[in-house]
Amino acid sequence: MKQAIKHKSELTGSEITFTVSEKLNKLKGKVLAPKKLADANKLLRKLKTPLPK
Amino acid sequence: MKYEVYTEIEVTEDFGIFDFISTGKNGEVQKRVAFTKTEQDKVYNLALGDVDEDNEINDYAVTDNGDRNKVIATVAAIVEAYTKRFPDRWIIFRGSTVERTRLYRIAVSLHLDELSDQYEIKAYVDDEVVSFVKDMKINAFLIKRKKS
Numbered sequence: 107m108k109q110a111i112k113h114k115s116e117l118t119g120s121e122i123t124f125t126v127s128e129k130l131n132k133l134k135g136k137v138l139a140p141k142k143l144a145d146a147n148k149l150l151r152k153l154k155t156p157l158p159k
Numbered sequence: 160m161k162y163e164v165y166t167e168i169e170v171t172e173d174f175g176i177f178d179f180i181s182t183g184k185n186g187e188v189q190k191r192v193a194f195t196k197t198e199q200d201k202v203y204n205l206a207l208g209d210v211d212e213d214n215e216i217n218d219y220a221v222t223d224n225g226d227r228n229k230v231i232a233t234v235a236a237i238v239e240a241y242t243k244r245f246p247d248r249w250i251i252f253r254g255s256t257v258e259r260t261r262l263y264r265i266a267v268s269l270h271l272d273e274l275s276d277q278y279e280i281k282a283y284v285d286d287e288v289v290s291f292v293k294d295m296k297i298n299a300f301l302i303k304r305k306k307s
Binding site: 120130137 | 161162164165166167168169170172173175176177178191193195197198199202204208214215218232235239240243249253270273274279283286287288298301
């Protein structure tokens with residue numbers, strides 16, 4: 107049986123069902139949108155002050 | 160922010176990748192949201208795009224499916240669920256184009272009061288992180304769930 111997680115969104119007022127997908131699970135560990143990630147890392151490396159904890 | 164959202168979303172068991180179907184004037188389009196660990200501790204990059212034929216995120220795709228607000232609201236709801244599970248993580252996000260970053264800036268500005276109830280909302284500007292104020296020109300957003 108597929109695992110389903112209900113989420114009541116306070117922001118949108120909707121109830122959302124997240125269903126765990128075995129097909130998606132196969133993508134775990136893969137770097138998705140690598141260019142976007144590289145851009146984010148580039149920005150973070152240039153950061154002059156650390157992020158608040 | 161009482162927008163319609165897509166309510167059926169597939170997810171990985173680690174809550175890192177989310178897929179949903181956009182339905183609009185151009186038919187059905189599979190959308191994907193992914194949170195990926197960056198080089199900085201506890202900072203995760205948010206990527207959003209269409210799923211292409213290689214099962215990759217194409218964040219430059221122009222879907223034009225007539226459901227932009229519904230997609231953005233769905234992503235907001237996903238971020239809400241994600242940060243509830245991982246409240247100590249920062250999320251960094253920006254558009255893949257200047258126009259999309261502007262769109263995100265407008266969306267956040269429109270709902271800044273209610274978003275600020277839930278999140279610390281920071282802006283990356285000129286290699287500094289500052290508190291975001293409405294309509295501020297930014298390179299990227301950094302958000303984190305506020306401690307309750």
